[in-house]
Every structure is written in C-alpha cells, then in structure tokens.
Amino acid sequence: MDGVSYQRFPKVKIRELKDEFAKFELRDTDASMANALRRVMIAEVPTIAIDLVEIEVNSSVLNDEFIAHRLGLIPLTSSRAISMRFSRDCDACDGDGQCEYCSVEFHLRAKCMSDQTLDVTSKDLVSSDHTVQPVDVGGFENSDRGIIIVKLRRGQELKLRAIARKGIGKDHAKWSPAATVTFMYEPEIHINEEMMESLTLEEKQSFVDSSPTRVFDIDANTHQVVVVDREAYTYDDEVLKKAEAMGKPGLVEIYAKEDSFIFTVESTGAIKASEMVLNAIEVLKQKLDAVTLSDDTVEADDQFGELGAHMRGG
C-alpha cells in the first residue's frame, strides 16, 4: 500500500459558455466524480427563492396557495446566495427570516383599473435588495414583461409581502438552480473498414440512415463510411442492430470511455451556469471536509481508534 497513490488530476475543457448554458468536458476521473458533480448541481447548490408569502388582498381568480406557489418558483438572481446564511442558522434573527443576513423582502401591489386585462408579472415584484431581483427572462417571447404571476380583470387587486430565503434543491425544487444537468460518456467508434468495403453503396447508405442521429456519413469522393459526429451517438444501439440485421456483426464497435464525460449544464437564470459548476465543486469540497479527519486532532484517535489512524493514512 505504501507509496502507491491512486490520485488523479481531472481536467476540464470548456467548449461553450454562455450565461445560462455551459458545455464542457471532464476527463481523467470516474463516473462517481462526474455523477457527484451532477447531483450536487441539481440538489445542493444554494439559491434564493421566495419562501414565505403574506397575502394582504387577493381578489384575483387564483387562490392564495396557488399564487404563493407560483411566486416560489420564480427564479431570483442569487449570486449572493453562497455567502448568505440559511435562516435556520441565522443568529441575528430567531430563524424567523426577518433580518437582512438571511432574507430579502419583496412587495407586490397591483390593481387593475382599466377594462383591459392586467398581467401581474415578476417585474411587479419590488425587492428590498437590489442584488436579488427576479431574473430577466431574455430570449423568449413576451420577455419584456417578465414571468406572469396572475392576470387581473377590472377591479381585482393583489397586494402581498414575500420573504425570500436561501435554500437548496434538496429541500424544495424551487431552490434548484439547474434546468438541465446531464453528462454523457464520450463514445469511441471503430469502423471495421475491411468489412465495410464489402458493402455496396446502397447498403452503406441504409447503414448510415439507420442511426437516428447523424453519427455516420458517406464521403462523397471515396464512398467510404466516416464518423462525422461521434458525440451525436446516444448509445441507442440502432446501428449495432442494423449491422447484425445485415449479417455483418462487428461492422462497427462502439465503446464508452470510462474516464471522460461531456457535461451539458443549463441554469434557470438564478445563477450563471459557470457559477453553478464552481459552486457545486465548492459544496462538494465542503462535504469532503466534513468527512476528512484533520491530522492534528488527538481526539480523533480516541474517538475512532484504528479507523482514525487508517483514514489519516497511518
């Protein structure tokens, strides 16, 4: 055992990075690491979301619970979340979520005075903290209006106070910053050229067409089957079945590389996709710290005995 280290140094290569979208490669690590990262991004990266709603007047068609639920699901800009306190750990207030360290207050007042239907949107929420705002939903139709909470007709009114708090996706999905977090194993595709050459052009074409995604194509000049986009392969086994059906098993061989992953990360807009990844790594580190025993604690020896010594690498 001594001196043998299995430590690896994972590499990350960013392919595409936008505010709410990221695509990157993660290499030289296990599925366990990749999956831990995915799970933490979905369930444990903190954000801020409306958690408590006090409704003063509600004469809209939706009931109070419905509106409170809708408010909770509105993503709020949460770059501050990682440094904020959970209101259950907050000393400044008795965990009632009324102080500036753990909560942000919102107000909403809307009354329809005209004959036209009034859309109450996330833009109508007035925040007590300028860093925490409902996200700007760009790129969609009606994006200038924000997220619709409720529609009011003439004479109807909605007046409420809401308190937003820090939380994680494990407690409620509204706190999850992730819209999509997924990874795929990088495929390795080998074409058996010799066997492929024994096919007619027509057979080659039908082989290429058998894949639902464009993984293979035929070179216009050489009439050879080439791999155009191996990452388009979804491991659906369609081409393998086709090869078998043509009586040519082993025409292509496809393996999943066990140590490289292609991540696709989309955020709700609460935090940037890049922040989501970095915060996930930070959260993961904190979790590891919680289980790592420090070298200098003597109590650890008393407490864990041999196990403690073992964990410290003794």
Add this chain to the structure above:
Amino acid sequence: MTSDCLGKPGYPLGQNGLVPKPELYSGQNAIVAVNVHLEYNQEDSLVMNRASLERGMFRSEHVRSYKAEVDNREMKDKKRKLGDIVMFGKIQSKIGRVDSLDDDGFPYVGASLQSGDIVIGRCAESGPDNSKADSNGAEPRDHSIKLKHTERGVVQKVVLSSNDEGKNFAVVSLRQVRSPCLGDKFSSMHGQKGVLGFLESQENFPFTTQGIVPDIVINPHAFPSRQTPGQLLEAALGKGIACGGSLKYATPFSTVSVDAIIEQLHRAGFSRWGNERVCNGRSGEMVRSLIFMGPTFYQRLIHMAEDKVKYRNTGPVHPLTRQPVADRKRFGGIKFGGMERNCLIAHGASANLYERLVTLSDSSHMHVCKECQNAVNVIERTVAGGRKIRGPYCGYCQSVDDIVRVSVPYGAKLLCQELFSMGISLKLETQMC
C-alpha cells in the same frame, strides 16, 4: 357538498401552451418511464419525481361547503318563543374553537380552519326576556356547525342568502390544495391505475444524455396479461409529436400505424421503439438495458390517502355492544376480523388474541351461580333487619352462596341477555383459572 379540480391542467403536446387552449384537460402529460425503481413500484404502485410535484404537477384544489339555516325574525312561528329563535352569532362554544369567527358568526375569508373548529357560529337567542330564566343566568344555546375530525381547510367564500320559504341560510366553502402524497391514486387513459409508492428526488432518477428525467416510473409487469399496449403506443406517438411531429388523431377508427410511429421517432432522433439509453442517477453508470420512456396522459383520481387514513388508540364505542365503532368519520377503529383472528390462532399467539378481542375491545364482567349455572343479576334486596344491600343474587336458588364473577366480553353478556329475553337460558359452566 364537495368539488375537486386539478390545479394546472395540461395542454396538448406540441403546442407549448402558448396558444389559447381549446379545451381544459382533466390530467397532465407526464414523462413516464417503464422500469423498476428499487422496489417501490411493485404491484401497480408508481414512483413519482418529487421535484416535478414541487413544481406543481398534479396539484389539485378541493372545495367543500357547509350550509346552515337560521330562523327568520319577521316570520316567526307562533309556537316558538322569542328566546328559541336560532340566529347566527359568535358565542364562546363548548364544542369547538371559535378563534377564526367574526362577531357575526362567520369565519373571515382566508381563515385556516382545523379539525374540530366551528365553521358557522349559530345560537338560540336568549336574553333577559327568556321566560325560563335559568338559575345560572340566561345562557344562549349553541347550534354551531363543527368540522369533523377528518375535515379542515381555508375559507374560500361565505355566502348569505335565503330560500323560497324565506328562510335565511349561509354557506361557507372551505378549500384545500393538495399536492400528491404517498398512497394517492393515479391512472393513465388505459386503465393502468396505481397508487403512489414513493416520492423520489430528481437526482436519483435515471437520466438520458439529453438530461431528461422521468416524472413517473411504472413497473413493466403492468403490461403483460393486461392487454394495454395502447399506453405504449401513446407514449411512443406522444414522444414523436412532442419532438416536432404534427397532431394526429389516434382513435381506434383511424389508423396511426406502428410504422408511422417508429418512423416519426426515428426522424425526431430517437431509437425506433422509443427506448432510450439512461445513466443510473445514483452511481452515474450507464444502465445495461434501454429504458422505454415517453409522455403519457395521466389523471389524478379522487382516492386520496388523506381521505382514508384511519388510526386510533382509544375512542368512541358502540353503545349497544360496547365495542369500538368502525366508522372513520366517527374516529372509529380498524376491524380485526375473522381472517385476522385465524392468523393469530395459527401463530399460537393466544395472549395477543385475547388482548385484541377482549381487553382492547369490550372487556366486561358478569356473575354466574355455580349451583344452578345461570347468569345472575346484580339487584338490590332487603336482608334481615330491614337493611337494603346491593349485590349479585341468584333468584333461582334464592341464595348468594355460590356466585362467582367471570370475565367475559360484553358481547357475550349481551348475547346471554338477549337469549334470556327470548326464553332461552344459557347454562354456564365455570372453572377457576
């Protein structure tokens, strides 16, 4: 009166919900995977995604209304005295809490009422002009309407009106918003019904390379022998439509052939048969087999666990048999029936059986005369010296000498007495134990 309504009805696939809806649907399109999920979807139960539910899937609103009539002051009956007129109003009730009631006897809109609270305060007016004039002062009689122990909700609206006979009445509607919970029932359009067996977190579900996670996982054993391949066709067709296909009529009289469905799926970039490669959500490893996944229309059925939970330790008993009542509304117990009894006998658990059927049910005593083996009553009789004493006395033997007290279920004693009333006297052999 009750009404149930789904909170956010679904919209047709392929329309993104941005166009005005032609109809309101009674259910929603959930992404359904046909797979085993630990052991939590055995025997037609299903596993749901907790994140989906928290985002509002299958939330429903239930409204229940309570009605109370009141006497009209103007057209009072001659026979009724002024003090007996029943009016709405708040009084300190002995039967339930009145905290959320306003002075007029109605709860304010938005008040949260718990089980046992008063919904409508109602009392008979009795002032100083009350002819009865009770010694402890005129106390208004309470006619309030109370919530049963199974009922609760938030006040939706309060209506005051009168009927054709000129009687005033009030209706208070209580609303409850329910998110699916363990034990609630769901069904697809193919009669594949099942109860919710587990709420799993999003990150633990298998995920595709596109990042799609199922909302519902049903067990593959639901299909063989049930003859509902229609559900699989629905999922496969729906998947193609959701990925850019056109709306199709899929009635039994029109033919959307399997070939058309698989061709559409192929064009949309999916495996022909609707299967997908997924990774295990817990370990991140690729699952060896492909999983069938697709959108399926599911409905929430009204059979909900909250309406059916039944539990009690002590509670009301039936006045005749002195056994616990069975009704859920009356806070009754769960029947320990003949088959359960057989089971305990088979186990040889006689002490347990005795406890269940006697001690915890209708344990009682009766007296038996050892001499004549008749059941004996407790009576009051005069003894020598004119003193009256009360105790078991055998009228047949005219003695108190050989009377023993036996422990029997009240039901047995009742049977004894009923037979006796029909002229049948049971002889009871007794033994010390």
